[in-house]
Amino acid sequence: MKISRVIKILFIIFTFLLITSCEKKREKIVSKIDNTAEIKRLTAIADEDFDRNEYAKAYKNYQIILQLSDPEKNRIDYVDALVSIALIQQFEGNYLKSEITATKILPHLKHLKKPRFAWETYKIFSDNYLATKDYENALIYAKKAYDLNASPRREANALANIALVYMHTGEHKKAIKIYNKITTSGYYAEKKKANTLEGYELIDYGIMISNIGISYFQLQDPRAIDYFNQALKIRLKTNDRQNLPDSYCNLSDYYLDKNPRLAKKNAETAYKIACETNTYSEKKYALVCLVRTSNGSDLKKYTNLYIKFTDSMNKSRLTEKNQFANIKYNFKKDIDENLQLKTQKTQNELQLERQKNRSYILYVIIFISVFSLVFLVFHITIKGKREKDHIAFKSELRISQKLHTELTNEVFKLFSKVQNSDIETAGNKEEILNSLDHIYAKTRKISKENSTILTNQNYVDGFKEMISEYANSNLSIIINGINSFSWSSIDRIKKITVFRIFQELFENVQKNNNASLVSISFKKDKKNIQITYIDNSTEIKEESVNLKKRLQNVENRIKTIKGTLNFESNQESGFKISFTFPL
Structure with missing residues (x-):
């Protein structure tokens, strides 16, 4: 019975190993399935949700795209999903995660002919560094995007990103000069003149107009209000809900001293829209404006809201510097990296073959180890039972010897006394009872010693x-x-x-x-x-x-x-x- 039980256990283990091996082979077969059609379908849905500011839905589909994609075969869709995920994380204020996601794009840039992915990636890095007040790195990546041989529109936007860094560092005159150059000459000026400025181009144009207004406002230049109103008009026209809160906050700041009631109204509108889009930076800015324009119970209410909102975010992600991209992907070493990427595929194939051989050897080792383990457990169990029985036998023998040594003589004397004496005599009767008590006490003592x-x-x-x-x-x-x-x-x-x-x-x-x-x-x-x-x-x-x-x-x-x-x-x-x- 015991041997058949061991055989059953070994059979179950062998079956498990066989199923595991089959599962791994099945996974390899599944991984070879062409998911291109499904990836294209999900990309279209995710992009549409992204454009409608429904980032939660878009994020979920982009993650599925990453899982289905072959990074080499579906490289464009794979990188596009990474770019979108990094942007969504940026909108949510999670700049560290956004940078980590953008870092995953870098190895693929050398394989993509179109520079738009590099441009998007550098812009994400620049904006993340800008949000975490690392202006030096923000300017470096803004200039990297500008130096790319990109389309006229992206070239103009890259220049605008450089102006944005200057604006954040307080160099407003320098920022205004660059923004004016972009909006009055070149690509955007020509499109506006031809009345063909629409869609994303008009949205980008509205951002530049708004930033000119902010710089004028910081310089206490009255021209700020004209640019604020012009930017608001563009954003309402394009239904740019992503940037609408920014326009209303700018107007709130402008009217703070001039018309407090109008300032508060604009702040409330900004907060309402920011809550709908759930964009971290816009929502935070709107709460700041509400605190500035409120008093009494409203001031307490919005102050508590601001504290709760900022505390709920992980503050470390706003200040933590992720140097991973700079350490691993130093663009001054392009030649070495290019050589590494060329040999990577060959090395991976060789490694895969070695891994396959190791897997077969590992299965054999696992089987032998499990068999040995089962045998060892079985052997130890039998040995333990034998030792337990032997100890019990020795204990019984010891108790028996002790009973024989200590009680035999006493019992023999008692029997002799009973046979040779008149037990009816009071003295003999008492003596016999004492002997019985003595024997009982010794027996009880031996029992106690071994209980x-x-x-x-x-x-x-x-x-x-x-x-x-x-x-x-x-x-x-x-x-x-x-x-x-x-x-x-x-x-x-x-x-x-x-x-x-x-x-x-x-x-x-x-x-x-x-x-x-x-x-x-x-x-x-x-x-x-x-x-x-x-x-x-x-x-x-x-x-x-x-x-x-x-x-x-x-x-x-x-x-x-x-x-x-x-x-x-x-x-x-x-x-x-x-x-x-x-x-």
Whole structure:
């Protein structure tokens, strides 16, 4: 029965390994399925949701696109999804995650002929660094985008990003000069003149007009209001809900001292739209405007809203600098990276083949290991059972021998007395009853010595009861300190060992000395328990060597609980033994 059970276990393990191997092969087959059509369909849906500012839906579909895409075969859709995800994370104010996502695009840029992906990636880096007040890196990436051989529109927008960095660093005159150049000449000026400025181009144009107004406002130039109104008009026309809160906040700031009621109205409108689009920076700006324009209970309300909103965001992501992109992708090492990318595919194929061979070897090793483990467990179980049976047999034999040694003579004497005496005589009857009590006491004592020891909350009571059985009219036993600490925190094995040690010590007292008084003291320090046994025996016949031999079993027990034993015998002071063990 046991062998068949082992065979069943091995069969189940082998079946599991076989299924796992098949699953891995099936995954490889599935990974080869062409998902291009589904990727295109999801990209169209996600882009539409993105344009409608429904970022949660778009984000979910872009993540699915990443899972379905082969980064090499579907590289354009894969990179496009990464760009969109990085932008959504940026809109939500999670600049660190946005930068990490954008970093994943960098290895693919060398394989993409169109520079628009590089342009988008550099712009994301620039905007993230700008939001975290790292203006030096923001300007570096804005200039990288401008240096690309991109379309006239992207070239103009890259120049606008450079102006935006100047605006944030307080160089408003420099920013106005660049924005005026973009809006009055070149691509945007020509499109406006031809009346063909619409869609995203008109949205970008509105951002530039708004930023000119902000710079004029910071310079306390009255021309600011004309640009604010012009930007608002463009954003209402294009339904640019992403940037509408910015326009209303600008108007709120402008009217703060001139018309407080109108300033608050614009701030409320900005906050309402920002809540709908759930754009972090716009929502935060709108709350700031509401705090500025409110008083009384409204001031308290919007202040609490602002504190709650900013505290809910992970502040560390606004200040944490992710240097991963700069460390791993240093653009001054393009030649080395290009060589690395060329050899990467060959290395991956070689690694894949090696991994396949390792997998086969691993399956064999796992099977042998599992078989060996099962066999070892089976062997240890059988061996443990045998040892347990052997220990039980030895225990029974020891008890039997002890009963024979200590009770045979007593029972024989009692039988002889019963046969040869008149049990009706009062004296004989009393003597026989005493003999029976004596035999019962010895039997009960042997039973107690080999019975289960309670190690729960009743341990101390059981210990005292065991000690009391050795006390009689000729021997007094004093116990000190046993209740001075909690025994519940002490290990079960250690409590049993202490119990058995004292059983053996008192057996020694009865057999080998004439002590009339025994003192036992317990003491606990931070890490140890110290127990001291002292008696007043005066007839210790054995020499020191014999005494050690007689207490060898006690010493062995103490060693099993990592304790130490010290003992001494002196005919004048009696016998003393102390042992210490760790908690």
